[in-house]
Amino acid sequence: MGSLMKLAPLLLALLWASSGVASAAEYKVTIAGMKFGAPPAELHVGDVIVWRNDDIFRHTATARDKSFDVDLPPKSEARMTVRRAGAVDFYCRFHPAMTGKLDVRP
Secondary structure, eight states: OHHHHHHHHHHHHHHHHTTTOOOOOEEEEEEETTEEOOOOSSEETTOEEEEEEOSSSOEEEEETTSSOEEEEOTTEEEEEEOOSOEEEEEEOSSSTTOEEEEEEEO
């Protein structure tokens, strides 16, 4: 039984690796010069976006469909996990001309 207990973590790792479960990717979207950087092209549900505000002004990344609203003080960053597939338009609540679009795949 002792040797089985020692093998348990290895067996669980092998089962997880062979289950076809993909690990989440992490992407960074940087705000600089009052503009959002390019959003990731290969975004999937479960991926993480790190929103980084390099400006001296406070910004938000706010979904028009209200699915997310990330507040970003100057020189800060925040993490957000993508929860659903589809196209999501976003903007800054403080600077509405700042816009972008996420295309999220399942």
